[in-house]
Amino acid sequence: MQRLQSSQSREKSSPGDLVGVYRGDGYTTHETDDDIESEIVSEAGDIGDRALHSNRPSEHGSPLLSFCHGSANNRNKKEELPKVLEYSSCLTHLAVFGILGVLTRYLLQKLFRPGAAGVTSNLSILYPDLPSNMVGSFLMGWLGVVFKPSLSHVSDFLAIGLSTGYLGSLTTFSGWNQQMVELSFEGCLVSSIVGFLIGLFLVAYSIIFGVETAKGFRLLLEKRLVTKFVGSNRILRVDGCKSHVVVMAVLLLMLCAVWSVSGVYVRDEFREENGEAQLWLACxxxxxxxxxxxxxxxxxGRGLGKAGFLKWIPFGTLVANVSAACLMASLSTIQKAVKTKTCDTITAGIQVGFLGCLSTVSTFIAEFNAMRESKHPWRAYAYAMITICLSFALGILIYSVPSGFFD
Structure with a gap:
């Protein structure tokens, strides 16, 4: 039996009713409606390669896929791609949009830093990545919540590229955590706590504002355009094998071009000891x-073990953010110990690029917002506390203890 039989059958069941669940891994379990809601909420941000057609057997264990991709009949209208082509196209979209996210985040840092707008600064509760985290969270309300089903209707890869690739890379949790770690290391523990609270408050209301404005804009579109375009099936779709190959080829050429140009600039900037080398290395x-x-x-949405314990916790996002925060603290410790121009450039490039893209605030806050609007809003704050406290504690341990020997 599939997890989601129909919306009518779910409405007839009480919150405590057991529902047969095919998990896509060879066995069937029974879960309550609360368990299903927990999984939907924890998958609000991203579900990785389980969203691909080649992994659709797990869709029976993923309620969010039914929301993002519509009914089974609509999905069958799209031509299924070979698994290799599907993964290659998805990875190419993620890479290109990820680089665009890095460039946007870097530009926002420059725009709001001291000497420009003067809003943010290092060792401040208004940390350098705050503007990009707010902008990315706002856009997540548009592209990752309200209009994600519409984007998936055009192309599943476009939806993944924009939400996971661009917005996930535009925002960064590791940079936020490291700024608060360093602020605490300087003896401003209260300021670092306030920095977490203000940062969480601002990004949370950014996505709320994004969702509300996007819903208003969608309502306007429905009144003006739906009967004209949707009813006549004029919305552009990229659903054929040839069209996917063409799009992937174009993006692959763009990726190779960006990597080639970045490699040349990294080499030249290293020779001139220019600080811009970190940007090209980040790309x-x-x-x-x-x-x-x-x-x-x-x-x-998978939980722990076969029973799916703590299914409401998005362990994928949690692991990505905590591990990136730990690596960020480690590189900052190395940077403080070595104190050379070359080391500063390499570590900064990895921090801005690799770790900035590995961690994400937009996905984290989308999950937080979905939990806050669920039947168990306390889970949102528990999830936020787990992520922040674990990252901050490990960051302090990694950064502060060795740094005491270098000072």
């Missing part, structure tokens, strides 16, 4: 962080 290593985060996202 080279950034896609690897996006890919790892996307693969980890398949853990979201």
């Amino acid at each position: 080279i290593v950034g896609p690897f962080g996006v890919w790892i985060r996307w693969f980890l996202a398949r853990l979201n």
